Amino acid sequence: MKLELAASQLESLGNPTRLRLYRALVRAGTGGLPVGGLQQKLGIPASTLSHHCRKLIDAGLVTQERNGTTLICRADYGAMASLIGYLADECCADGACAENPENTEA
Amino acid sequence: MKLELAASQLESLGNPTRLRLYRALVRAGTGGLPVGGLQQKLGIPASTLSHHCRKLIDAGLVTQERNGTTLICRADYGAMASLIGYLADECCADGACAENPENTEA
């Protein structure tokens, strides 16, 4: 994963409203949630919600699929897994870097 | 972990300059890096660097310790591990949520 992509995904999750939104989608499972359902759960104006949805979609963390007149939003589990992998790997959450000689350049 | 804390940590990592900074610290291992060393590695003005350091420190992802006239910065591996845990757990990167009935509220 490229650093720029990871940063944009982290940034998109780094807003309390969007993190709540994303979490609601994840908890909704593979079935996802319509935008209206999200609006009810989060209790925010539709335009604000749409704005945040777009950010998550642009970052590649959420997908949308039209179902009639409603739009179903789903969390992209693969994208999250990649992001977590990047953090754990590039950023060595396990602390293994200290013993890894090749991990010393910028 | 509280959602607000996770969001603030994600936001602090969600900037390319800060992500590079954090990555440099992680790769430096437990010994950390002085601010001056970071400045050389990243090639940015000292005031800008100091600003970004502060953000990471405020978010709890980086610690500082004075060593004579230089300040050593270190990545807080525990904080990153907690954050990754939050993402993997609350946000179900493994996709297990779909089969988890209790994971259905907001």
Place this chain on the structure above:
DNA sequence: GCAATATTTCGATGTTTCTCGAAATAGCAG
């Protein structure tokens, strides 16, 4: 105390973000 180095704080500027209501679009039912 004075000079020298390392780092932060201050102040300013331009860019981006967040929020919301109003208006516009998309799809469906009749």
Place this chain on the structure above:
DNA sequence: CTGCTATTTCGAGAAACATCGAAATATTGC
């Protein structure tokens, strides 16, 4: 095509952010 619901786009205002140079602070050594 009309009306209806779901959702997005537009426009605007306030707040936050990123960046940088200049000035201030901290620590050491003489």
